[in-house]
Every structure is written in C-alpha cells, then in structure tokens.
Amino acid sequence: MESEQTGRLTPGTLYLVATPIGNLEDITLRALRTLRECDVVAAEDTRRTGQLLKHFDISKPLVSCFQFNEAKRTEQILERLRSGEKVAVVTDAGTPGISDPGGRVVRAVIEAGFRVESVPGPTALVAALTASGLPTEEFHFIGFLPHKSGARRRKLEEFAGSRATLVLYESPYRVAKLLQELEAVFPHCQVVMARELTKKFEEFLRGTPSELIRVCAQRAMKGEFVVMVGPPDKTPGPRTRSLIRDSSGQNH
Ligand code: SAM
Numbered sequence: 630m631e632s633e634q635t636g637r638l639t640p641g642t643l644y645l646v647a648t649p650i651g652n653l654e655d656i657t658l659r660a661l662r663t664l665r666e667c668d669v670v671a672a673e674d675t676r677r678t679g680q681l682l683k684h685f686d687i688s689k690p691l692v693s694c695f696q697f698n699e700a701k702r703t704e705q706i707l708e709r710l711r712s713g714e715k716v717a718v719v720t721d722a723g724t725p726g727i728s729d730p731g732g733r734v735v736r737a738v739i740e741a742g743f744r745v746e747s748v749p750g751p752t753a754l755v756a757a758l759t760a761s762g763l764p765t766e767e768f769h770f771i772g773f774l775p776h777k778s779g780a781r782r783r784k785l786e787e788f789a790g791s792r793a794t795l796v797l798y799e800s801p802y803r804v805a806k807l808l809q810e811l812e813a814v815f816p817h818c819q820v821v822m823a824r825e826l827t828k829k830f831e832e833f834l835r836g837t838p839s840e841l842i843r844v845c846a847q848r849a850m851k852g853e854f855v856v857m858v859g860p861p862d863k864t865p866g867p868r869t870r871s872l873i874r875d876s877s878g879q880n881h
C-alpha cells in the first residue's frame with residue numbers, strides 16, 4: 630500500500646472531489662485536504678457546498694457550476710487553470726459526474742491539455758450495490774430513466790434477460806411508477822431498493838416487483854433511492870421466498 634500523500638496540490642489541475650451522500654463522516658482525509666488547499670471550489674450548488682465547507686471549518690471562494698451554466702463556467706475554469714490555479718469540483722452529493730454535472734468540464738479540461746485528478750469517495754451506486762446481496766461481478770448502471778413512459782419502458786427492455794445486475798437512480802416521486810414498470814419487464818427478478826443510504830433511516834427493501842408494489846402501497850416512500858434488479862431467478866429458493874426485511878429486521 631502506498632503511503633498517504635501529504636504533498637501540495639499540482640498547479641493547473643482540476644480535482645474531482647467526492648463528498649458524502651448523507652453521512653458527513655464519509656468525507657475522506659484527501660477530500661478535506663484538497664478542499665483546503667485548492668484556490669477555488671466549483672460547486673453544483675454553492676449554498677449547499679458552503680454549508681459542507683463550513684462544517685469542516687474550510688473557507689474558500691465558491692463559484693457555481695450547474696447544468697445550465699456549465700458551458701460558460703467551463704471557460705472560466707479553463708482560464709483559472711491557465712493561470713496555474715488548482716480548481717476543485719464538488720456536486721451536491723457523491724462523486725461528480727455520476728448522474729450530476731461535471732462531465733462537460735472534465736472533457737474540456739482534458740482537451741485543453743490540463744490534468745484531471747479524481748479524489749474518490751462516496752457514490753450511492755456502489756454503496757447500494759455492494760450491500761444489496763445481488764451479483765456484483767457484472768452490473769449495468771443506467772442512472773435516471775428518461776421521463777417519458779415509452780422511452781422508460783424501451784430503456785428497461787434493453788436489459789431484459791441480462792445476467793448482469795441493473796442499477797438505477799430514481800426520485801421518490803416516481804419510485805412507485807418504476808416498480809410497476811419493473812413488474813412488466815422483470816416480473817421474476819429480485820429487486821432491491823436501497824433507501825436513504827448512510828442516513829438515519831437507511832433501509833434495504835428486497836422482493837419481486839409485485840411484492841415491493843404491495844409494500845409501497847402500504848407506506849409512503851420518502852427519501853432517496855437506488856433501485857437494483859438482479860438477474861432472472863430460475864431456481865425458487867430462499868432468495869425468492871424471503872420477503873422484504875427492513876432495517877429493524879422485520880419481515881413484511
Ligand atoms: N453523484 C451522486 C453519486 O455519486 O451517487 C448521484 C447524484 S444524483 C443527482 C442523485 C441520486 O442519487 C438520487 O436521486 C438517488 O437516486 C441517488 N442517491 C444519492 N444519495 C443517496 C442516498 N443517500 N441514498 C439512496 N440514494 C441516493
């Protein structure tokens with residue numbers, strides 16, 4: 630194992646800094662050092678990142694870098710890198726560029742010949758997948774589905790019959806709709822819903838789509854979700870028989 634790096638940041642470098650997805654203890658030592666030593670933090674939401682920095686007693690200039698001004702901000706970030714500044718990119722939660730802004734900046738910075746460094750840390754998809762109990766050897770991460778019903782269904786159908794685990798992000802407002810869609814396309818698959826990862830009310834709900842539809846009909850589904858679909862289960866056994874067990878250990 631390499632020893633911890635304590636050197637200074639490299640001038641003219643863009644640092645992609647992962648931040649917690651709920652539990653502030655999940656920030657890494659390197660993320661904190663990078664945020665302390667950089668010249669400026671480009672944030673998806675400056676107010677939210679400002680609160681994070683304040684929590685860790687870090688004072689740093691913040692510029693906003695969200696979806697609708699990413700093109701203009703990219704130019705400004707390139708200008709800063711040209712003058713030798715060290716720029717950190719932070720999104721609202723997790724790893725920048727995973728279903729949130731950052732991609733355009735990274736491509737432009739690479740094309741302009743500057744260094745991009747990843748400061749890895751939390752991301753909801755890995756936290757969810759690794760604790761799901763579903764196969765992790767091969768998986769497809771598809772982020773958020775499109776909004777329109779036809780396009781959503783077509784996207785899901787691309788993965789019907791796949792031996793890999795499918796991992797999706799979904800808003801609490803559409804999670805019930807998603808379960809109905811999963812019931813149509815993956816009726817015999819194990820689905821795991823990871824809710825509020827790393828937070829006080831974290832739970833994993835497991836079952837077939839129809840079993841989970843029943844659970845969702847009984848209680849309000851609040852918070853953030855990662856939804857995963859396992860490969861088709863052709864051998865009825867404990868996995869298909871055991872129903873939903875929530876964080877309190879109760880079966881439903
Ligand atoms: N960049 C982030 C990452 O690395 O995971 C994802 C950003 S995306 C805009 C937000 C989505 O990630 C949420 O709608 C939800 O699907 C998922 N997510 C983020 N935090 C989560 C959490 N604590 N528990 C469950 N899902 C979460």
